[in-house]
Amino acid sequence: MNAWEKVNMARGADRPTSQFYISAIFDSFVELHGDRNFRDDQAIIGGIGLLNGRAVTIIAQEKGINLQEKSLRNFGAVHPEGYRKSLRLMKQAEKFGRPIVCFVDTQGAYCGVGAEERGQGEAIARNLAEMMQLKVPVISIILGEGGSGGALAIAVANKVFMLENAVYSILSPEGFASILWKDSKRAEEAAEAMKITASDLFELGIIDEILPEPKGGAQNASSEMAERIKEKLENELNHLSRKSEDWLQKHRYKRFRKF
Amino acid sequence: MLKEIMEKKKVQVKKGKNNRKMPKVDIPADMFTKCPGCGKGVYRKDVESAKKTCPNCGKLFRMSAVERIALIADEGTYVPFKNDIKHADPLGFPEYEAKLSKAAAASGLPEAVVSGKCEISGEKAIICVMESKFMMGSMGSVVGEILTSAIEEATERRHPVIIFTASGGARMQEGMVSLMQMAKVSGALAKHNEAGLLYITVLTDPTTGGVTASFASLGDIILAEKGALVGFAGRRVIEQTIRQKLPENFQSAEFLLERGFIDAIVDRDNQKEMLAKLLKMHK
Structure with missing residues (x-):
């Protein structure tokens, strides 16, 4: 598959989204809503679940699966209050010593009037700075689309994993082509040039590991994919949970300092 | 975003009928x-x-970085930090090198930000100033490195940091490596913050995209210049998303002040005095 085909797969209507993985991987999930300031942004699902008995805070971008739900969830495009909800739950996790697992799947932070009025830039910036200092393990997994700062705002993690056919980019290929070549129709060409696939990003050191997908993509055997993610999370959390707060902070800082 | 800003720079001189009759001077x-x-x-x-x-x-x-330092720093006190500027080209992007050379020629600087230590009315500070003439101040790995090193230096020496922002955002030509700079610089600021040190940002025209969504928004005190464009998403992108025209002052410094995202708009006549005053208050 070339990069553009992966973009299309990552955006595909049949690609399993965060809510599927949450229910398949975690037991007793309790969803926690709201940023305590403005509203509950449903483009982000947040809450606590058990991973084989271990309490974990989960932050997940969710695009929705049918038209009605997609509209409710703003197609996974997060508003500032979504990032603020994430940060609230992450600080809560830190208070109670829970590891944090983030699922990334967004075209990007929402570009709208309300988002600007309520400080989209500030909300993302705050997450980047605060996540860097968290005293608990943080793991982020790019499930589908990792769209720019809107994805990074929940991906300042100790470990960043990526599904084999997911993409993670500085901007959508359409936007990139439009800015650099003044022609959004050259998106396919842009996708190739931008190095946005899991294998390209692994080579650049942007991600730590690629999670292989079942033949033909995660949608063909979604339970198998969920099982693979679960196993990976268990292994990593077993490892990271033994580390000190100081080690976790320094490890995360170094991970991003190298770029 | 970048595209919009670039286009604003094009100045067209209209040739009216009257011009023709004018004697040549x-x-x-x-x-x-x-x-x-x-x-x-x-x-x-x-x-x-x-x-x-x-x-x-x-x-x-718009002021150049050199002009800005002359405006803010006490004469003869600015000492630039030595930075090893090695450009990375992680995407092997066509003509990126040529673009960098062109930008260097246009701005007289090796990259889109300068950093150093200086005194402002006798108060010591580490100062970084972005240069919009260098690829619209876009942030790639070198810009991220210059900023991060300066902030780390400030944390180590227990100095305040002042950053003048002017940027179209993350530099597209370096792809995801540019995006990572947002986390890198923000992380360095988080440590500076944890050490109880002062960070002031001064937002100048334009401050957008990945710079707004990282260090520009993290100041303990955020100042801005009047009329500066400050926002996350590009105006055109928003208009396309919502299929409506945006009001004229949308994403201006005044708009941000009203919405509670900046502390004050400060005239150029008062910028140095204001910074000196704030530095003194945080000694």
């Missing part, structure tokens, strides 16, 4: 300049002597 090409605010031709000399302000409408012209 030898005017040095750089004697006049067109104000980006009111569109009137103004004496360049007048603009320069008024700290790059239009004498007609008061619009602020």
Whole structure:
């Protein structure tokens, strides 16, 4: 598959989204809503679940699966209050010593009037700075689309994993082509040039590991994919949970300092 | 976003009928300049002597990093940090190198930000100033590195940091490596913050995209210049998303002040004094 085909797969209507993985991987999930300031942004699902008995805070971008739900969830495009909800739950996790697992799947932070009025830039910036200092393990997994700062705002993690056919980019290929070549129709060409696939990003050191997908993509055997993610999370959390707060902070800082 | 800002720079001189009748006079090409605010031709000399302000409408012209340091730092106190500037080209992007050389020629600087230590009315500070003439101040790995090193230096020496922002955002030509700079610089600021040290940002025209969504928004105190464009998403992108025209002052410094995202708008005449005052208060 070339990069553009992966973009299309990552955006595909049949690609399993965060809510599927949450229910398949975690037991007793309790969803926690709201940023305590403005509203509950449903483009982000947040809450606590058990991973084989271990309490974990989960932050997940969710695009929705049918038209009605997609509209409710703003197609996974997060508003500032979504990032603020994430940060609230992450600080809560830190208070109670829970590891944090983030699922990334967004075209990007929402570009709208309300988002600007309520400080989209500030909300993302705050997450980047605060996540860097968290005293608990943080793991982020790019499930589908990792769209720019809107994805990074929940991906300042100790470990960043990526599904084999997911993409993670500085901007959508359409936007990139439009800015650099003044022609959004050259998106396919842009996708190739931008190095946005899991294998390209692994080579650049942007991600730590690629999670292989079942033949033909995660949608063909979604339970198998969920099982693979679960196993990976268990292994990593077993490892990271033994580390000190100081080690976790320094490890995360170094991970991003190298770029 | 970048595209929009670039396009604003194009100045078109209309050839009206009246111009043809004018007798030919030898005017040095750089004697006049067109104000980006009111569109009137103004004496360049007048603009320069008024700290790059239009004498007609008061619009602020963009300042270069060198001019800014001259405005803010006490004379002879600015000492630039030595930075090993090695450009990475992680995407092997066509003509990126040529673009960098062109930007260096246009701005007279090796990259889109400068950093150093200085004194402001006798108060020590580490200062970083972005340069919009260098690829619209976009942030790639070198910009991220210059900023991060300066902030780390400040944390180590227990100095305050002042950053003047001017940027279209993350640099597209370096792809995801540029995006990672947002986390890198923000992380360095988080440590500086944890050490109880002061960080002041001054937002100048334009401050957008990945710079707004990282260090520009993290100041303990955030100042801005009047009329500066400050926002996350590009105006055109938002208009396409919502299928509506946006009001004129949307994403201006004034808009941000009203919405509670900046502390104050400060004139160029008062910027140095204000920074000195704040530095003194945090000694």
